[in-house]
Amino acid sequence: xxxxxxxIDVKRVEAAFNPVQDQDLDIYGEELKKYTIVDVDVHVDDTxxxxxxxxxxxxxxxxxxxxxADFMGEPHNSLRNMIAHVSWLGAAxxxxxxxxxATKEDLLERMEYGIxxxxxxxxxxxxxxGYLPDPKWAAALASAYNEYMVDAYSNVAGVKLAxxxxxxxVEHAVSEIEKHASNDDVVTxxxxxxxxxxxxxxxKYWPIYEAAEAxxxxxxxxGIEALIHDNYPLRVSHFPTLMQVHSMGFPFTSMLQVMSVxxxxxxxxxxxxxxxxxxxxxxxxxxxxxRLDTAYRQYRTELPALEAQPSEYIxxxxxxxxxxxxxxxxxxxxxxxxxxxxxxxxxxxxxxxxLERDLIAGLMYYDLDDDVRAKILGKNAIDFYGxxx
Amino acid sequence: xxxxNGKRRVAVAPVDEFPPGARLEIKVGNRSIAVFNVKGEYFAxxxxxxxxxxxxxxxRLQGTVVCNEHTxxxxxxxxxxxxxxxxxxxxxxxxxxGKAFGYGMKLRTYDVIVEDDWVTVIL
Numbered sequence: 162x163x164x165x166x167x168x169i170d171v172k173r174v175e176a177a178f179n180p181v182q183d184q185d186l187d188i189y190g191e192e193l194k195k196y197t198i199v200d201v202d203v204h205v206d207d208t209x210x211x212x213x214x215x216x217x218x219x220x221x222x223x224x225x226x227x228x229x230a231d232f233m234g235e236p237h238n239s240l241r242n243m244i245a246h247v248s249w250l251g252a253a254x255x256x257x258x259x260x261x262x263a264t265k266e267d268l269l270e271r272m273e274y275g276i277x278x279x280x281x282x283x284x285x286x287x288x289x290x291g292y293l294p295d296p297k298w299a300a301a302l303a304s305a306y307n308e309y310m311v312d313a314y315s316n317v318a319g320v321k322l323a324x325x326x327x328x329x330x331v332e333h334a335v336s337e338i339e340k341h342a343s344n345d346d347v348v349t350x351x352x353x354x355x356x357x358x359x360x361x362x363x364x365k366y367w368p369i370y371e372a373a374e375a376x377x378x379x380x381x382x383x384g385i386e387a388l389i390h391d392n393y394p395l396r397v398s399h400f401p402t403l404m405q406v407h408s409m410g411f412p413f414t415s416m417l418q419v420m421s422v423x424x425x426x427x428x429x430x431x432x433x434x435x436x437x438x439x440x441x442x443x444x445x446x447x448x449x450x451x452r453l454d455t456a457y458r459q460y461r462t463e464l465p466a467l468e469a470q471p472s473e474y475i476x477x478x479x480x481x482x483x484x485x486x487x488x489x490x491x492x493x494x495x496x497x498x499x500x501x502x503x504x505x506x507x508x509x510x511x512x513x514x515x516l517e518r519d520l521i522a523g524l525m526y527y528d529l530d531d532d533v534r535a536k537i538l539g540k541n542a543i544d545f546y547g548x549x550x
Numbered sequence: 551x552x553x554x555n556g557k558r559r560v561a562v563a564p565v566d567e568f569p570p571g572a573r574l575e576i577k578v579g580n581r582s583i584a585v586f587n588v589k590g591e592y593f594a595x596x597x598x599x600x601x602x603x604x605x606x607x608x609x610r611l612q613g614t615v616v617c618n619e620h621t622x623x624x625x626x627x628x629x630x631x632x633x634x635x636x637x638x639x640x641x642x643x644x645x646x647x648g649k650a651f652g653y654g655m656k657l658r659t660y661d662v663i664v665e666d667d668w669v670t671v672i673l
Contacts, residue, residue, distance in 0.1 A: 167578050167579030167581075168578075168579060169560055169576065169577070170576065170577040171562050171563065171574055171575075171576045172575045172576070172607075173572070173574060174573055174574065174575045174605075174607045175608070176573070176608060176610045176611070176637075177608040177610070177637040178610070180637060180638065180639075181605060181608055181637040181638055184604065185602060185603045188603055487601065516639075517639070520602040520603065520604060522603040523601075526602075
């Protein structure tokens, strides 16, 4: 019941044709001011035309041909769209507002709001790089992306970068890591976890891990919906709706790659290399830990390199919260953290400004001890990426 | 704010300044309410999405797809123009009832009247 002394504020508004962003910060702003907040999964406009100046020779010509394609009325944004939502286009009756690509000005405006202290930028356009069949083309795109992002976003207060590498081009990936490692604003190596076959524990990729460990750069596995029909490691063409592809594609792909990396002994061989998983939610983490432990009892001789149960290695991985599942009770997140020992390894991630991005209210809904909330909102990320504040 | 029969009335806009298609975001104390004029009919509904608190006043109004025994379990487009789509993550609410499509929850709705040529929400 309103009190007659209540203040009344009336504001004329318009419908939002892009998803609303961050307006929940008005609600939680005061409470959030005491925290150092790191948003560990942020995307900016990295559409392919930005990379054209960084691609020479025949790769440049090839990119020009890509950019000339007018797909879905969105020239220059072709790679993800061509690969992505074609099969399920319209399945949701266009209910979702269109995704907005954030410009550099949008990012700076968000940062200047004063709530988000640090943003870690991950690729958007190159998330599908894992399933480009030509390794040299994938490598050329990765190089161009990294150079573009370093030129555009280095030395921007509060902004840190992930460089992307193509796992199909191991030597090139190593050279990209070594090339950018000395840049203090480059804080992680992003490896796609979709379309990568064999899976990421395979010996073929170990030079990438060796280089990342030597350069003290943690590895981030960033998912994307397993959107190509026969795309490894998950076939999704038999699902008629994007909802099914989206909801299970991310976590199942990530689970399979975590299993591969751990069971192939990568954490034993590179004990100082840190890993995290982005954009797969977190409720499945206890499941894979304890599921693998159960099988380990019976099949341990298949994994002689391991010196402990799989869960002991997985408990050292870090996890971006997006898309943070809404559990029924406010105390449930705390219970979940107990199950996977995630108090020191869980990092708030928004996926801003993509359609599915999490508002910070999604985390604030949960009851958490203040020190745990501070860790998830920022301290864990600072530990993982190792930058100084 | 006026009070009558124990209910408070909040005048939010003169009728001629709140035409069809317009919407208002109002705050009464800490309470957010979204008010719409849909083809001359007024609606008021709780203003924050229960998912992640996105402002429902900014949501698009459109229809949705239904599939039930009344449609012989075939998909049909329905409620055109009266489904409020959250601008955060697209949860859908029936503007008339507050009912969330596909969820066992209902947002509070408020009566809206015209009083002294002002659009007035009854709390």
